[in-house]
Amino acid sequence: MRTLTERAYPAHWEADVVLRDGGTARVRPIGHDDADRLVAFYERVSDESKYYRFFAPYPRLSDRDVERFTHHDYDDRVGLAVTVGDEFIATVRYDRIDSVGRPATAPADEAEVAFLVRDDQQGRGIASALLEHIAAVARERGVRRFIAEVLPANTKMIKVFTDAGYSQQRSFADGSVHLTLDLEPTERSLAVMHAREQRAEGRSVQRLLAPASVAVVGVSRGPGGAGRTVLEALGNASFTGRTYAVNRVAPEGSTLAGVAAHRSVGAVPEAVDLAVVAVPAEQVPAVVADCGEHGVQGLVVLSAEFTRDEQRALVRQARAYGMRVIGPNALGVINTNPDVRLNATPSTVSPERGRIGLFTQSGAIGIALLSGLHRRGVGLSSFVSAGNRADVSGNDVLQYWDDDPDTDVVLMYLESIGNPRKFTRLARRVAVRKPLVVVKGARHSGSAPPPGHAAPASRTPEATVSALLRQAGALTVDTVTEQLDTGILLASQPLPEGPRIAVLGNTESLSLLSFDVCLTEGLRPLPVVDLTTSATPEDLREATRAAVADPQTDAVLVTLIPWVDDIPVVALAEALNEATEGATKPLVVVHLAIEGLDQALADHSIPAYPAPERGVRALTQAVRHAAWRRSAASPGRVPEFEVRESAAAELLERVTHEGEPAGASGTPAPGPTRPPAQAPAAPPLGSTPERARSRSLTAEDTAQLLDYYGIPIQAARPAPTPEAAVHAARQLGYPVALKATAPHLRHRADLGGVRLDIASRSELRRVYGELTEALGGPAELRPVVQAMAPRGVDTVIRAAVDPMIGAVLSFGLAGTPAELLGDMAHRLIPSTDRDVADLVRAIRSAPILFGWRGTQPVDTSALEELLLRVSRLLDDHPEIVAADLEPVVVAPRGLTVLGATVRVTEPPHRDDAARRLPAY
Numbered sequence: 001m002r003t004l005t006e007r008a009y010p011a012h013w014e015a016d017v018v019l020r021d022g023g024t025a026r027v028r029p030i031g032h033d034d035a036d037r038l039v040a041f042y043e044r045v046s047d048e049s050k051y052y053r054f055f056a057p058y059p060r061l062s063d064r065d066v067e068r069f070t071h072h073d074y075d076d077r078v079g080l081a082v083t084v085g086d087e088f089i090a091t092v093r094y095d096r097i098d099s100v101g102r103p104a105t106a107p108a109d110e111a112e113v114a115f116l117v118r119d120d121q122q123g124r125g126i127a128s129a130l131l132e133h134i135a136a137v138a139r140e141r142g143v144r145r146f147i148a149e150v151l152p153a154n155t156k157m158i159k160v161f162t163d164a165g166y167s168q169q170r171s172f173a174d175g176s177v178h179l180t181l182d183l184e185p186t187e188r189s190l191a192v193m194h195a196r197e198q199r200a201e202g203r204s205v206q207r208l209l210a211p212a213s214v215a216v217v218g219v220s221r222g223p224g225g226a227g228r229t230v231l232e233a234l235g236n237a238s239f240t241g242r243t244y245a246v247n248r249v250a251p252e253g254s255t256l257a258g259v260a261a262h263r264s265v266g267a268v269p270e271a272v273d274l275a276v277v278a279v280p281a282e283q284v285p286a287v288v289a290d291c292g293e294h295g296v297q298g299l300v301v302l303s304a305e306f307t308r309d310e311q312r313a314l315v316r317q318a319r320a321y322g323m324r325v326i327g328p329n330a331l332g333v334i335n336t337n338p339d340v341r342l343n344a345t346p347s348t349v350s351p352e353r354g355r356i357g358l359f360t361q362s363g364a365i366g367i368a369l370l371s372g373l374h375r376r377g378v379g380l381s382s383f384v385s386a387g388n389r390a391d392v393s394g395n396d397v398l399q400y401w402d403d404d405p406d407t408d409v410v411l412m413y414l415e416s417i418g419n420p421r422k423f424t425r426l427a428r429r430v431a432v433r434k435p436l437v438v439v440k441g442a443r444h445s446g447s448a449p450p451p452g453h454a455a456p457a458s459r460t461p462e463a464t465v466s467a468l469l470r471q472a473g474a475l476t477v478d479t480v481t482e483q484l485d486t487g488i489l490l491a492s493q494p495l496p497e498g499p500r501i502a503v504l505g506n507t508e509s510l511s512l513l514s515f516d517v518c519l520t521e522g523l524r525p526l527p528v529v530d531l532t533t534s535a536t537p538e539d540l541r542e543a544t545r546a547a548v549a550d551p552q553t554d555a556v557l558v559t560l561i562p563w564v565d566d567i568p569v570v571a572l573a574e575a576l577n578e579a580t581e582g583a584t585k586p587l588v589v590v591h592l593a594i595e596g597l598d599q600a601l602a603d604h605s606i607p608a609y610p611a612p613e614r615g616v617r618a619l620t621q622a623v624r625h626a627a628w629r630r631s632a633a634s635p636g637r638v639p640e641f642e643v644r645e646s647a648a649a650e651l652l653e654r655v656t657h658e659g660e661p662a663g664a665s666g667t668p669a670p671g672p673t674r675p676p677a678q679a680p681a682a683p684p685l686g687s688t689p690e691r692a693r694s695r696s697l698t699a700e701d702t703a704q705l706l707d708y709y710g711i712p713i714q715a716a717r718p719a720p721t722p723e724a725a726v727h728a729a730r731q732l733g734y735p736v737a738l739k740a741t742a743p744h745l746r747h748r749a750d751l752g753g754v755r756l757d758i759a760s761r762s763e764l765r766r767v768y769g770e771l772t773e774a775l776g777g778p779a780e781l782r783p784v785v786q787a788m789a790p791r792g793v794d795t796v797i798r799a800a801v802d803p804m805i806g807a808v809l810s811f812g813l814a815g816t817p818a819e820l821l822g823d824m825a826h827r828l829i830p831s832t833d834r835d836v837a838d839l840v841r842a843i844r845s846a847p848i849l850f851g852w853r854g855t856q857p858v859d860t861s862a863l864e865e866l867l868l869r870v871s872r873l874l875d876d877h878p879e880i881v882a883a884d885l886e887p888v889v890v891a892p893r894g895l896t897v898l899g900a901t902v903r904v905t906e907p908p909h910r911d912d913a914a915r916r917l918p919a920y
Contacts, residue, residue: 007074013137015916016319017082020125020196022203023297023322024917025089027133030079034088035066037081041088046119052154053116055176069093075141080134082126084322085292090117092130094138097147109144115157125196127160132193132914135166135183139913146181165189194425197915198399204324205392205400208298209335209382211273212241214344215265215296217287218278218303219245219256226302227278229346230332231257237334237343237350244268246275266294276332276344278302284314284328292321300344301327301387311390318391319917326392331363331385337406345385354379355408355491357401359394361386361415362441365480369411372484377602378491381406393418393918398426401434409491410434411483415441418918420806424472424828431473432632435490435625438474439483440465464826468805471828471835473628475621485609485618492605493586495626498554501619502547504529505559505590506540514559514590514612521620526553537567537575544579544587553585555619559612560591573600580606586622590615636834641869644708645876651705655697656879656904694881694905702902709873711866711885713897716786720778722768726761728785735759735788738767740781751775757788789898792891793848793858797867799829799874800882807874809839809867814887817845830875836867849890858890866895879904 014028030038042050042061050058061069072079075096082090094111113134115127138146150157152172161168161179165188169180214234218227227245234243235258243259246268250261262268265275265287275291277284281303291299299318306314306328318325326333332345336353343350351370358373358380360366366385373380381404384397394412401407410430417423427436440462466476477483501523505511508530518525529547531539540558547556558576572594580587589608591597601608609615697705703713717728719738729736738755745753752774755767768783775781794814801807807829812818825842827835840846840860851857866888874880882903889896 010074010137013080013133015133015914016919017129017133017915018197018200018204018324018917019129020123020200020203022200022205022207022324023084023124024204024319024324025126025129025322026083026319027080027130027916028083029074030070030072030081030091030093032070034070034081037083037086037088038066038070038091041081041091041118042116044118044120045116049116049119052151052157053114055149055151078134078137078141080130080137082130085320088118089121090115090126090130092116092127092134094134094143094146096143109142110147111138111143111145113146113148115160122156125200127157128164128196129915131160131164133916135181136913139183144183146179146183148179148181150177150179151175152177163192165192193915198402200915201396201399202403204298205384205396208274208300208324208326208392209333209342209384209400210337210340211297211342213244213270213272214239214241214274214276214342215244215246215262215268215272216276216278216344217246217265217291218283219247219250219259219261221247221250221256225278226346227276228257229348230276230278230302230344231259233343233345233348233350235259236348237341239341239343240339241273241342242270244272265290265296268294271295273297274300274344276300276302277327281305281310281328285317288314288317288321288323292318292323296321296323298324299326300330300332301325302330302332302346303327304329304387306388306390311388315391324392324396325390326384327387328390329363330387331360331366333385334380334383336379336381345383349374351383352377352379354381355406356380356487357397357404357407357410358383359386359397359411360384360413361389361394362413363387365413365439365441369413369480369484372480373488376484376488377599378488381408389416389418391917395419395422395426398423398430398436402426402430408434409487410436411487412436413439413441413480413483417805420803424469424806427469427472427474428632431625432629435487436474437483437486437490437621438469438476439478439480440469440476461822464808465802465805468808468826468828470624470628473632475625477621482614482617485607485614486621489586489588489607489618489622490625492607493588493622494584495629496554496586496619496623497584497626499523499623500552500554501525502529502550502553502556503559504531504543504547504556505561506531506533506535506563507559507561508532510559510561510590510592510612514557514616517612517616518557521616523616523620523623525557533561533563537572540572541575541579544576548580548583548585548587555586555588555623556580557615557619558587558589560589560594560597562592562594569594569597569600572597573604573606576601576606577604586619588615588619631834634834636832636837638830638832638872639865639868641710641865641872643710643869643872643876648705648708648873648877651701651708652877652879652904655695655701656906694903697902697904702900705902706873706897706900709869711869711873711897711900713900714786714789716784719768719783719785722765725764725768725783725785729758729761729764732785732787736764737786737788738764738771739784739786740771740775741784742776742780742782745775745781753781786898789889789896790891790894792889792895794887795863795890796824796884796886797870797888798824798882798884798886799870799880801874801878801880807878809836809871809874811839811867812843813845813848817843829871831868831871833864833868836864836871839867840864856892859893859895860890862893862895863888863890866897879906881905 016024016026018024077095079093081088092115094113096108097110098108117126167182171178216227216231219231220228231245245256245259245261247261248263254261275296277287284303335342363385401410469476501518503511503515503525511528515525515528547553590612598608719725719728735757740753758764796812796814796818798810808826809829809831810824810826812824817823823843823845825839827839849858885897885900887898
């Protein structure tokens, strides 16, 4: 039997999760001080569930059992609990299995696993979530397979294992079902996890948007105040559920704004689903406790003036009760579904029902967008103003809209993206069916962070961020006006099949302006059809009908100016509607100062714009989105390469834990086994401390890591003296290159720090002397000797984790094109073969790779394979925050990597490891 060495309490295993019904719970390791909680939990489990767990009657836990189930080494023995408040509602445990003949010091890679879920909590998806987390823990500790023994009658537990999507084997022996699960994530297991995540997070938002009852906390006794205004808005919208006012000094039995008033949520005689909190920040904790103790499902916190520590405490407190939080500093939520009719905002004007979903972090921007939709006669399906986005984020609301039958188009104003990799994954999935239009606020590094949470500055240029979001399927625009213009078009018109635009109208000048804007935006306008100012609605109907029917057009743009004689706008709108009836091509109208035409056209779902630039830009976005959807239908594939992923993981495990403090990996840390309830404050929301703690690998480790992924680096030898240089050249073989690797000279051939094609020992000595005489001594220059690569084109490949957008793969030509002109192209990681093919061709200097002016084309196939290998490297190992390959010489046949650097950090949570909410 192996001697067990207890590790420090693994706080990074703690996670908040959303369960199948939309409620939240916390997963955490079980510690020494959990004995009372475990006993209380076990007493609430039925005899049948205990029998299923232990295969025998087991009415109570003995003292020895309690000791065994609460004392773990967090390596060979691990126990996790799911908690709501301070109570256990489920547990899972694995015990590593020693293989026969294995040395006592070597860890086995199999473990036996068992679950127990309180009966009143079954059916919430708890066991499935626990399996994801215990599997992630096991993989971290070197366990590769789970063994489970399950009684045949325990069909629910068997289903948890079989539905998880892991590769598995199943047999029946000795009266039980024997299951073996391979814990390596599979395409199916990831799909299962993401589908469960989508349903759970979507359900958690649905509970906030479709409550059966709402309590407004902080309703003033007189007119005015946010709480009172929200209460009135609920009434004006004819909310279909029950409404309650809460004022701590209101007499029982009284009313406020015609609604029954109570002194606390706990005093409300019926269940409350949603609480809208509009009290000063210092009173919010007491309100949250009152709501949590009486079963409220979610909170919309309008209160502002929270510090980040107070905000984290708010989320921690709410999640402990299973509640989700919109806010603080939120404007509120709206749901126009006729079965709900919820307007829980301080806006007493209820929007019309429509097909647009709207998310914003800024309340002011939210008001502007709601007002803009109202002025243009366009409705929405639902609205969420998340304020400081402490808990419910744009990702959560995207999960809801993904399945929402009332929403066809999504508009989002984002000041930060809490989990960029998850956002791009969700955007790709949603945008295939529902256009997603994004305005990114606080875009520049000098901008102040959004209130309440830190927004890490992005090193990626804004244009690149927009391009990468577009790659993920999001349409990025610069202003909320353009967002509304685009969203209204996408919500009301079919997508164009291409960029060919028919331009017609009763004014040649406005049509020509529109024609020019089409060219500027990259569209292909057809010759203008001028109907003259004498055109009647019938003329416009026939001309528009002909344009729609023309197989050479993909969309129609109609320009109008006022007639000398008054023409009823209703007749004009009806004529255009008749012309496009049953059409599959979009129609856009640009008009100047025709009063009432916007509303008349809106009644027929025809978008109208007051300037050619706005109408054409909206049409351009529709063309782009249609093209993206076509490309998304065949996104390419990620080829399988022979790589040594496990060996690379072991190398990275070693280098990322070098020099870590005592107690971090094998030595018990002093103090309690589990952090106390009032633990020290966590890092600020959205912060990226791992970037500050990143470190560069040594040249040897870099070469070894890349070699594991089939990326050899051209051999180089240090040359601190002329004799060492000659010795290195003799080993490598002439001709060689002599390079200064000092940071200020790296890759700077223009400064004389690189000498090529050195053919002999005497020439090498001479060049060595010239180099050191001109640029400094060997200690400063750090010279190396390297074998010459075949002639070709010098390129640069970079991959990095950007805090704004996630993992990014970049490519360009080395030297002037990339450094001076910024001619780099970018794609998200993981990249497909189609992505990298587009990446190579996306730079402006790409013709040099393909035989520009008669030069010999280089081996772009080898280049694309290298890009795919670098993408795979970063996708497999999230602890890598940057990898630079420069220069990469691409020859007519093959390529050579002459230099590389890699930076790593402690591994963050993987998006594909287990479902979890962002940490507070």
